[in-house]
Amino acid sequence: xxxxxxxxxxxxxxxxxxxxxxxxxxxxxxxxxxxxxxxxxxxxxxxxxxxxxxxxxxxxxxxxxxxxxxxxxxxxxxxxxxxxxxxxxxxxxxxxxxxxxxxxxxxxxxxxxxxxxxxxxxxxxxxxxxxxxxxxxxxxxxxxxxxxxxxxxxxxxxxxxxxxxxxxxxxxxxxxxxxxxxxxxxxxxxxxxxxxxxxxxxxxxxxxxxxxxxxxxxxxxxxxxxxxxxxxxxx
Numbered sequence: 001x002x003x004x005x006x007x008x009x010x011x012x013x014x015x016x017x018x019x020x021x022x023x024x025x026x027x028x029x030x031x032x033x034x035x036x037x038x039x040x041x042x043x044x045x046x047x048x049x050x051x052x053x054x055x056x057x058x059x060x061x062x063x064x065x066x067x068x069x070x071x072x073x074x075x076x077x078x079x080x081x082x083x084x085x086x087x088x089x090x091x092x093x094x095x096x097x098x099x100x101x102x103x104x105x106x107x108x109x110x111x112x113x114x115x116x117x118x119x120x121x122x123x124x125x126x127x128x129x130x131x132x133x134x135x136x137x138x139x140x141x142x143x144x145x146x147x148x149x150x151x152x153x154x155x156x157x158x159x160x161x162x163x164x165x166x167x168x169x170x171x172x173x174x175x176x177x178x179x180x181x182x183x184x185x186x187x188x189x190x191x192x193x194x195x196x197x198x199x200x201x202x203x204x205x206x207x208x209x210x211x212x213x214x215x216x217x218x219x220x221x222x223x224x225x226x227x228x229x230x231x232x233x234x235x
Contacts, residue, residue, distance in 0.1 A: 006200045015191045015201075022187025023208065029104045029173045029183055034166060036109030041116035048121060059117065066114035072175050075107040079179035104176035104183075108169060115165045123158025124150060156227045163220030167213050174209075184208060 009015050044062065047055040066074070083091065083103060094102060127150050135145035155162075174185040188205040192198050 004199060005197070006203065008197055009191065009195060009200050009204060012195070015195060018187045018191055019184070019204070019208075022182060022184040025101060025181065025186075026170075026173050026183040026212075029101055029108065029176055029181060030170045032105040033108035033112060033173070034169055036105060037112035037116050037169065040109065040113035041120055044113060044117040045120050045124070048117070063114040063118060066111045071108065071111050071172055072178060074111055075104065075175055075179055078107045079103045100176065100179050100181040101183075103179060104173070104181045108172055108175075112165065112169045112172075115168075116162065119158045119161040119165060120154060122161070123156070124154035126157045127153045159220070159224050159227065163217065163224070166220070167216050170213060170216055171209065 044059050048059045049055075079100065083094070083099065086094070135149040140149065173183055176183045177185045177189065180186075184205060188201050191201045195201065
């Protein structure tokens with residue numbers, strides 16, 4: 001099929017509907033895995049700073065595994081490996097509740113938690129030791145000082161890498177295609193198979209991913225500006 005005609009895709013309601021459904025699933029996977037990753041990152045951070053060597057050793061091993069094994073391999077291990085080892089009743093339930101998307105969320109969330117925990121750890125370590133001493137002098141316990149004094153500062157310091165890794169997480173949602181998750185890349189591939197307009201549909205997919213990642217970066221920039229204490233002090 002000759003000639004570049006992007007309207008051949010955009011004017012077809014079936015193709016547009018497929019892309020919209022793919023976008024919805026992409027955000028479901030991205031948001032679900034982000035929430036899982038951030039929740040686990042906070043738990044990993046707490047375990048890292050807990051007394052004793054076991055917690056620190058466990059988190060170090062967890063981070064090392066997820067940072068050195070490709071995310072694609074981890075997703076395939078979860079879906080084609082661990083999924084098959086689950087009890088029959090659970091396998092049946094997952095199969096009837098979009099198992100591909102669920103395992104994409106689990107795989108991406110577990111992997112990204114390693115990066116988020118290291119971002120939070122770096123942000124927390126950049127807070128002056130005197131902040132804890134001052135908080136304890138004002139009557140705060142350890143947990144209270146961490147919650148109200150150190151963590152807000154640590155998260156603020158960690159915002160730039162957290163935003164960068166959030167963008168990476170959104171882009172990595174496209175890896176869900178390898179386990180059959182019906183996200184945007186999967187929808188693009190399906191439209192290509194039906195329309196035979198490879199260049200046009202991949203241009204649309206590229207523009208969509210670019211637009212969404214730029215929006216995430218813009219939102220991150222707004223949050224960073226609003227939490228910049230030095231900027232507000234100058235104002």
